[in-house]
Amino acid sequence: MLAVGSVLLLVGTGLLGAGGTALAADIGARDDAGFLSSDVQRAASPGYALRSEPVVLADGPADPSGLARFLGDVRVRAHGAGDRPLFIGVAPAAQAAGYLHGVGQGVLRTDTALGLSVTSDDGVAPAGPPAEQRFWAASVTGAGTQSLTWSPVAGDWMVVIMNADGGAPVAVEGTVGATVAALRGLAIGLLVGGGLLLVAGVWLVAAGARPEDRSAAAGVHAGEPV
Structure with missing residues (x-):
C-alpha cells in the first residue's frame, strides 16, 4: 500500500x-486574438523559398481530424527582410512539393536542442510567382507583416514562405501560433x-x-x- x-x-x-x-x-x-504563439524565430535561405516539412494531420481511423480540431485555427505571421513583399501559403504537401521540385529552397526543421534550423538546397528559380498558383488552401501576400490564418483539416500539408515575386534570397522573422x-x-x-x-x-x-x-x-x- x-x-x-x-x-x-x-x-x-x-x-x-x-x-x-x-x-x-x-x-x-494568449494574445488579443486568442492565439498561443511561439517566440519570434528568424530563418533565411539563399534559395527561392522556405518551406516546412510535410505536416500530417491525422489521429487514427475513427477520428481522422482529431489533431486538427485540437489545434483550432493556426496562424503563421512573418515579416520579410527590408519590407520586401512576402508570400505565405499552405497547400497539400504533394502539390507544394511539385511546384518546388528542383527549386532552390530551405527546409525549416525544429530541433528540441537547437530550436529552428534551416537546411538549404541548391536549385533553379520557380516556374512562376507563388500567388499565381491555384493549389493553395490559404495564402496571403503583400508588403510588411503578413498574417496567414488557416483552419486545418485532415491531410498532408506544407507551409511555404517566399518573396512575392518568387525571387531569391528569402529571409524572414515570424511566429507560429494556434488557438488550441x-x-x-x-x-x-x-x-x-x-x-x-x-x-x-x-x-x-x-x-x-x-x-x-x-x-x-x-x-x-x-x-x-x-
Whole structure:
C-alpha cells in the first residue's frame, strides 16, 4: 500500500503541475486574438523559398481530424527582410512539393536542442510567382507583416514562405501560433485527474503506515490468559 500510494502521489503531483501550467497558458499567454504563439524565430535561405516539412494531420481511423480540431485555427505571421513583399501559403504537401521540385529552397526543421534550423538546397528559380498558383488552401501576400490564418483539416500539408515575386534570397522573422480551443478542457481534466490520484495516494500511504494491531496479530482476545 505504501508503494502504490507513493506512486499515485508522484503521478498525481505531476498531473496537477501539468494541468496548472496548461491552465496558466490558456488564461495568461494568449494574445488579443486568442492565439498561443511561439517566440519570434528568424530563418533565411539563399534559395527561392522556405518551406516546412510535410505536416500530417491525422489521429487514427475513427477520428481522422482529431489533431486538427485540437489545434483550432493556426496562424503563421512573418515579416520579410527590408519590407520586401512576402508570400505565405499552405497547400497539400504533394502539390507544394511539385511546384518546388528542383527549386532552390530551405527546409525549416525544429530541433528540441537547437530550436529552428534551416537546411538549404541548391536549385533553379520557380516556374512562376507563388500567388499565381491555384493549389493553395490559404495564402496571403503583400508588403510588411503578413498574417496567414488557416483552419486545418485532415491531410498532408506544407507551409511555404517566399518573396512575392518568387525571387531569391528569402529571409524572414515570424511566429507560429494556434488557438488550441481544447486546452482549457485538457487543463481541467489534468487537474481533476491529478487531484483524485493525490487523494487516493494519501489514503493508501496513511493506511499503509498505520501501526498493526499487535494483539489481533498474535491471536490474543479479551478474557484469554496471557
